[in-house]
Amino acid sequence: MNVSLRLNLRSPTAESAEAAKRVEVAVERKKAAETIEQAWERILAMKNSDTDRERLLAVKHAMESGTLGGYPTDGKRFSKAEALRLWAELNERQKADKLAEMVRNTPPHYRLIQTVMQMDELVADLANESIVAVDTETTGLDYYDSDVIVGVSLTLPNANYHVYIPVGHDEGEQLEREYVLARLKPVLEDESVGKVLHNYKFDAHMLIKHGIRMRGLRWDTQIAMHILNENEPSYALKNLATRYLKEPSDTFEQLFGKAQFSTIPLDVALVYAAKDTDLTWRLYRFQREHFKRLPKLLDVYERIENPLIDVVLDMERTGFVLDAEHASKLGEDLRGQLADVERQLAIHFGDINYNSHVQLKPAIEALVREKIDSTDVKTLKALQDRHDAVRLLLKYRELTKLLGTYVEALPQQVRGDGRIHANFNQAATVTGRFSSNNPNFQNQPKYARKMFVAPPGMVILSGDFSQQEPRLLAHFSGEPVLIEAYRAGKDLYTTAAAELFGIPESECGDGSKYRKMLKTGILAVMYGTGPKTLAGQLEINEKEARDFIAQFYAKYPNVKAWIDGNERFAKKHGYVEMLYGRKRRLPEVRSRDRYEQFRALRQATNAIIQGSAAIQTKLTMIALDALCKRKGWQMAFSIHDEIGLYAPKDITLDDVREFESVMLNTVTLAVPNKTDIEISERWGEGKSVKEWFALAE
Structure with a gap:
């Protein structure tokens, strides 16, 4: 009986396995029974990024419209991974369709230049143009070493046509690069023929690599747009054209992905590349019309930003x-x-x-x-x-x-x-201050600076604006104590500390805690720093920091009145003005979110000070560049409030005095400017003018 019983008993393991199998079969049936609507409901209910959600919805729409198949018919579950794979397929198909449509709709005034006869006609027409739009197509972004020009686009406004001249594509009839650039060189280097570009500096760098120094820049639509709106989400040409010209335009990556332009067929290349200068020219005209209503901003662009572009270009070429x-x-x-x-x-x-x-x-x-x-x-x-x-x-x-x-x-x-060779960016910050990258020299520590030296036979001549931003505070606020301190040649922080704390100036000199507190306090006022942050900076408690700010404002009522006026102006107009009328737009001052509004108002004074310092620096750079060209020197860098150049080792005291005069007198304020000048063979080991010439003797 025990044997019989054992034979009729079923093991728990076998029973569990059968149960698991039944569950698996049931799940598979459920999956197979899931409709496409249920599948999409499940997939879209997942935690999806904005990008994934946009792609998933595109696939869903394509499947519903019959553009895409793809729902499993073999009983497998439709997954998010499969949906995204279908998006990649859909995207490639749409790109191909879009490119084919672009070629079909190539405007009649877009011309592909492939023969000597066509080139002769182009050069003849260029002789009748006083201004043209220019763009280059390249293998990549490295204009110093590895990349080259594969084509040139031009817009001829008088002749009313746009051309693309391929010179380095993998396939198709095209002229030699050297021949084309030699034919274009006289026009590109002619100062009297105006040039309009979007991001001129890149194309100019690339042309220099091929032996052409483009001259005659009249307008850079990228830099000009930064003057018109420093809050633009994107300064890419195609994005600006879509937004302002109402011309839907796809970016290079949207159309070609990671492909090199040299691999693009010539019929596609024509419609894409010729459109670049076409859009640049149209954006230029749009901007000019807009600037007619903003004469002060037009002056800022034409007098400061546009001439500065070539200065920065040469400075980057000089390098470290x-x-x-x-x-x-x-x-x-x-x-x-x-x-x-x-x-x-x-x-x-x-x-x-x-x-x-x-x-x-x-x-x-x-x-x-x-x-x-x-x-x-x-x-x-x-x-x-x-x-x-x-x-x-x-x-x-x-x-x-x-x-x-x-x-x-x-x-x-x-x-x-x-x-x-670093990139120096004149329009990468909302206040117009310089930034740099590849590498970033704005945060280069003194320790690292010592790795850099002047070129053989030259020295680094540099000057930094002493207390540039506090002088602008004095200039704008009209605060008598601040103005008198600067006019008397005193150290502002020492004088103001003595005034504020009611102690002798002898106790507020360099290195004293009072001078340090006052310097930090003045910067806090300019930057809109709150009591909590200031407390940490001064190593005091928050109440003491709040009392310090109140005491500062009580002692310097003109500063307080000016700051309050800036905030009122910003609330009323939505922007503040820097030197010469450049604007910093602060749309958040009208936000219903009180925190956003508060943050924007705190930026008002800082934007005026910081932006005006940038303008002073830029105008001084333009003037120093003229000095360099006259003397055969080279502009080297602009970092924070310091400008440096390379001058001959046998530089004279008169040379230095000319440099100093440009630093001090290019932009005049209600208070005198001051510059600390250093001369060195190794950056970071500079000597004062007096020390340098004493050693030379």
């Missing part, structure tokens, strides 16, 4: 000379310091990764006996007095950044000519 041997020695020194710091850290932390937040957080908490939310620099600085290990961590962070970001990285950016 890296002392490779010195950079190597700095690297060895930093690695030695870093090894020493790591040995000391190991005593406190043991064998952990100092760059790992997960490992570092509990280790710090154990030492300082306090819970922390972060291991960032700000948190470490707040804890540095609690334990030596925290100070060592800050040192470790500083050394690793110097080594990785500067000393090791910068030599990798040396170009084929042996120099580093």
Whole structure:
């Protein structure tokens, strides 16, 4: 009986397996039974990014309209992954259809130049043009080393046609690059023939690589748009054309993805490239009409921004000379310091990764006996007095950044000519201040600056505007104490600190806590810094910071009145004005969100000060460039409030005085300007004018 019983019993394992199989079959049936509507409801209910959701909806619409099939008929479940795969298929199909449509609808006044006879006719027509639009098509964005021009586009307004001249495409009849550029060179280099471009600097750089220095820039539609609206979400030509010319236009990436333009068939290349100068010319005319109602802004563009573009172009071409041997020695020194710091850290932390937040957080908490939310620099600085290990961590962070970001990285950016060429951007910030990238020289520490030297036989002559922004504060506010201090040649921070705290100036000199507090306080006023932030900067509590600001305003009522006036003006007009009428638009001042409105109002004064400083710097650069051309010097850089150039090693005192005069007198304010001039063979090791010439003697 026991045997029979055992034979009739079913094992729990077998029963579980059968149950699992039944569930699996039921699930599969449910999947198979899911309608397309239910599938889309499920997929769209997932957590999708905005991009994915847009793509999914495009696929759904295409399937509903019959453009796409793709719903599984083999019982498999329709997935999000399959939907996105279908989007890629749909996108490629739509791109192909769009390109075919573009070719079918090629405007009759778009011409492809492929023969010598066509080129002769073009050159003859160019002789009758006083201004043209220009664009280049290239293999990429590297105009110093690896990339080349594959075609040139031109718009001829008088002749009323637009051309594309292919010179480097993989297929199709085309003229030789050298021949075409030689025929175009006289026109491109002729100052009397005006040039209109979108992002002129890129095309000018690329043409220089091919032996042409384009002259006669009349208008850069990208830079001009920044004057008309510094809050544009995108300055790409196609996006601006879509928005302002009501001309729906696809970007290069939308049409061609990652393909090089040299691979694009010539019929497609014509309609795309000729449209570039066509749109640039139309955008130029649109902007000119708009500027007619804004004469002050037109003056800012024509007098400051447009002439500055060529100055920046030449400055970028000049580049920075890296002392490779010195950079190597700095690297060895930093690695030695870093090894020493790591040995000391190991005593406190043991064998952990100092760059790992997960490992570092509990280790710090154990030492300082306090819970922390972060291991960032700000948190470490707040804890540095609690334990030596925290100070060592800050040192470790500083050394690793110097080594990785500067000393090791910068030599990798040396170009084929042996120099580093940064991009200096005159229209990348909302206030018009310069920025730089590849590399960013705006945050270059003094330690790293010493890797750079003057070219052979030359020196670095540089001047920075002393207290540039506080002088502008005095200029705009008309505050008597500030104005008198500057006119008397006194140190503003010392004088103002003595006034504010009611103590002798002798106790408020350089290095004193009173001068430091006043300097921080004045900057806080200009930047709209709140009491909480100021308290952290001055290492006082928030009430003391609030009292400090109130005391400052009480002592300098003209400053307070000016700041209040800026906020009233911004509320009324939606913008504030800098020197010469340049605008900083602050649309959020009219926001219903009180926090957004508050933030915008805090920007009002800062925008006037910072933007006006940028204007002073830019006008001075233009004047210094003229001085350089007269003397055979070279503009080298513009970083914060410092402008530098390369001058001959045998520079005279009279030469320096001319440089100083340009720095001081190009833009005059209600207070005198001051510049600190240095001369050096190695950046960061500058000597005063007096020291330099004393050594020379």
